[in-house]
Amino acid sequence: MAKKNRSLTYEFTKGIVKENPLLVLLLGTCPALAVTTSAWNGLGMGLAATFVLVLANIVISALRNVIPDRVRIPSYITIIASLVTILQLLLQAYLPDLNRSLGIYIPLITVNCIILGRAEAFANRRTIIASLMDGLGMGVGFTLALFIIGSVREILGYGTFFGMGLPYIGGDYVLQPILIFALPPGGFAVYGLLIALSQKLSNRLYAQTPAPILDKEHYPGSVLVGSAFGSDGKLAYPVVSQEKEPSAGDAGRKESF
Amino acid sequence: MNIYNTLLAATNSILISSLIGAGIALALGAIILVVFKIFAVPVDERAKNLNELLPGVNCGGCGYSGCMGYAEALVEGTETETTLCTAGGAETADDVAEFLGVAPGIYIPTVAHVYCQGSDFHTETRYDYTGPDNCAAATGLFAGPNSCTYGCLSMGDCVDACKFNAIYIEEGVARVNHENCVACGKCVEACPKYLLHMIPKHEAATVVSCSNHWPGAKIRKECSIGCIGCTRCVKVCPVEAISMDDNLAIIDQNICIHCGDCVEICPTASITQGLIAAPGTHQDSPKAKPMVKKEQKSAS
Amino acid sequence: MIDIAKILFTVILINNIVLSQFLGVCSFLGLTTNLKNSMGMSLAVVFVMVVSSAITYPIYTYLLVPNNLEYLQTVVFILIIASAVQVLEAIIKKSMPPLYKAMGIYLPLITTNCAILGIMLLNIQESYTFVQAIINGFGAGVSFMLAMFLFAGVRQKMSEANIPEFFKGMPSVLVAAAIVSVSFNGFKGVIENIFG
Numbered sequence: 001m002a003k004k005n006r007s008l009t010y011e012f013t014k015g016i017v018k019e020n021p022l023l024v025l026l027l028g029t030c031p032a033l034a035v036t037t038s039a040w041n042g043l044g045m046g047l048a049a050t051f052v053l054v055l056a057n058i059v060i061s062a063l064r065n066v067i068p069d070r071v072r073i074p075s076y077i078t079i080i081a082s083l084v085t086i087l088q089l090l091l092q093a094y095l096p097d098l099n100r101s102l103g104i105y106i107p108l109i110t111v112n113c114i115i116l117g118r119a120e121a122f123a124n125r126r127t128i129i130a131s132l133m134d135g136l137g138m139g140v141g142f143t144l145a146l147f148i149i150g151s152v153r154e155i156l157g158y159g160t161f162f163g164m165g166l167p168y169i170g171g172d173y174v175l176q177p178i179l180i181f182a183l184p185p186g187g188f189a190v191y192g193l194l195i196a197l198s199q200k201l202s203n204r205l206y207a208q209t210p211a212p213i214l215d216k217e218h219y220p221g222s223v224l225v226g227s228a229f230g231s232d233g234k235l236a237y238p239v240v241s242q243e244k245e246p247s248a249g250d251a252g253r254k255e256s257f
Numbered sequence: 258m259n260i261y262n263t264l265l266a267a268t269n270s271i272l273i274s275s276l277i278g279a280g281i282a283l284a285l286g287a288i289i290l291v292v293f294k295i296f297a298v299p300v301d302e303r304a305k306n307l308n309e310l311l312p313g314v315n316c317g318g319c320g321y322s323g324c325m326g327y328a329e330a331l332v333e334g335t336e337t338e339t340t341l342c343t344a345g346g347a348e349t350a351d352d353v354a355e356f357l358g359v360a361p362g363i364y365i366p367t368v369a370h371v372y373c374q375g376s377d378f379h380t381e382t383r384y385d386y387t388g389p390d391n392c393a394a395a396t397g398l399f400a401g402p403n404s405c406t407y408g409c410l411s412m413g414d415c416v417d418a419c420k421f422n423a424i425y426i427e428e429g430v431a432r433v434n435h436e437n438c439v440a441c442g443k444c445v446e447a448c449p450k451y452l453l454h455m456i457p458k459h460e461a462a463t464v465v466s467c468s469n470h471w472p473g474a475k476i477r478k479e480c481s482i483g484c485i486g487c488t489r490c491v492k493v494c495p496v497e498a499i500s501m502d503d504n505l506a507i508i509d510q511n512i513c514i515h516c517g518d519c520v521e522i523c524p525t526a527s528i529t530q531g532l533i534a535a536p537g538t539h540q541d542s543p544k545a546k547p548m549v550k551k552e553q554k555s556a557s
Numbered sequence: 558m559i560d561i562a563k564i565l566f567t568v569i570l571i572n573n574i575v576l577s578q579f580l581g582v583c584s585f586l587g588l589t590t591n592l593k594n595s596m597g598m599s600l601a602v603v604f605v606m607v608v609s610s611a612i613t614y615p616i617y618t619y620l621l622v623p624n625n626l627e628y629l630q631t632v633v634f635i636l637i638i639a640s641a642v643q644v645l646e647a648i649i650k651k652s653m654p655p656l657y658k659a660m661g662i663y664l665p666l667i668t669t670n671c672a673i674l675g676i677m678l679l680n681i682q683e684s685y686t687f688v689q690a691i692i693n694g695f696g697a698g699v700s701f702m703l704a705m706f707l708f709a710g711v712r713q714k715m716s717e718a719n720i721p722e723f724f725k726g727m728p729s730v731l732v733a734a735a736i737v738s739v740s741f742n743g744f745k746g747v748i749e750n751i752f753g
Contacts, residue, residue, distance in 0.1 A: 026583075026586075026727060029582045029583055030581070030671040031579075033579045034578070034579035073668070074639050077639060077668070077669075078632065078635075081632040081635045082632055085628055104679060104682065107631040107674065107678055108580075108675055110674065111635070111670065111674050112671075113583055116669055180739070183742070184576060184738045185735040185736070185738040185742070186735070187579065188731045188732070189731065189732055192727065192729070192731025192732045193728065193732070195728045196723045196728035197723075199723045270625075274624075274626050274629060277621075278632065281636065281637075285636055285637065285640040286640075288640065288644065289640055289644060292643075292644045292647050293643075293647050296648050296652070297647075297651070389719075390717075390719055391717055394717060
């Protein structure tokens, strides 16, 4: 089934909501939990990852016809690792505070599933411009999600926002920051709740397998021609061929699904 | 001069770093090549080609861990039965036999069947069950809330196990849609009451759809469509296909000629003939009596 | 001896690499659906951790540092890890087939697992000696195994529960992970009191 090449703006916007890497594709969860102890950290990590993602997409897309298939993965990893080293040195020079607070998670951008995943799934078969837009979209979506998680954890956990104290929280006030949100358990919990919220908002349910509709009464020729199984072994995409024969009783048939 | 010195230093460091980096990469590459040569495992091409002939749904019906497992066993020679693929059916069995160059085996299509007809009309619940919503848990609590403790709890463990949407719960009992069933056997494993078994896929398949071993007096109180062990079917069967196992009649599917005599003579309509299809298509036999519920009894 | 015990204690219980340091969360969330996968993956992780620690440490100390090339550590480490995984897979596939059946398919997944690279970098950051680095690697693998086993059990129990609609899937798993992570918080402060 050939996929039409969608427009460039679609490639950009899909990374923000529809296929947000953190909330929908569930890639790159390690930094999401580790560095979002404050809004600035989250934002910084997101921008750093976007930088690497965009450049990696461009380079890999430019070299997609040059790299032989057998050494695909090691070469992608090398390219990404080199870009991350460049990022590291830049951060050490110009943003040393961010570098210190992000710690070892900057070199860990190398093995961030988003970058390798987008390289595998997108950059090695599309043009440079399309890969650029895809990288930008995914990066923006990633940064947005990180920023939200970071802000929530910082506000609830420390009572500050971008380092500035918030009114009526902390000190002698009744509202005290809940430290656990800034600790690892809070990271898991806030991330999970954010996914639940985004699922509710985008109204998409997880791991729900639609039943193949074999309505033999109204679609006499329908057969289950094939299926694709998800990773949990359940029917993910039932493929039903329905050739409908026109019948007079159409007007009265009740909704079968 | 300063610029020259900086440039020299820069070139030096670039040179050294690239040399060391490239050196490490080359060394690692060489090590990998050498190790791969020494530790090469011969891959059997035939297994891959045979795998192409199999349906590729990895249902486990053949008893191996996926289609590739069955293909490898066939190619190695540890497995000689070419008819084990239930999802592929007779066509796949013939293809496999042709590929291996052996005589085609006889593929008997089978389908799963629920040995229980205890729907909401025929049984009642003994207690309000509020535990986890699955049959395995419910059956752990005094054998489940159904009035017949051998019967279907209809919480859907079998439905969850089926990858082909071939089993559904209707009116409080599980039913198999024989059109979708590929006889992989997952539902058979899933049912905690062992109500599902494979039967040969005959359109007039005659089965005593009941699993209870209680004497007739007791089962009459708990389920109106259960086998009461009266042995009338045993006596009427022309080919002696029916035998009694502790108050339960069992029809040997390999002997049965589908004449239907036992179906007519069964007083509780416990014997069914034919296979069930999509939801809504099954109708109880006209002889089947609904259960007289306890509330009605005390009222009347 | 106290040294080794301290390192192991820290990395397994107090700073559990999955639940406290967030390394290897992707595979943690993905593979804990059943115990067999968890065991295979954690075995593979232990192997790769020990082997990688043994290789990366000398290369860093004796090749990169004398030439002022510390900034190359990311690239070099990831290359070593990727190659070590390939080599390990080939060796195990040929010489120990039952072991390969148990955990071989998880080896390629480990290349991009943050845990391995993270622990290698931490070895350097904490200035461990060679032996300490290997112990740390081994301890990290065990800590990964502990977290996965515990969580696989939790998920198994969760699979029978009635979960509200929008929490099905990842959200419920993450909240469960949060609670398990809280339980590990109980170990903080232990090390100062045990080891003085």
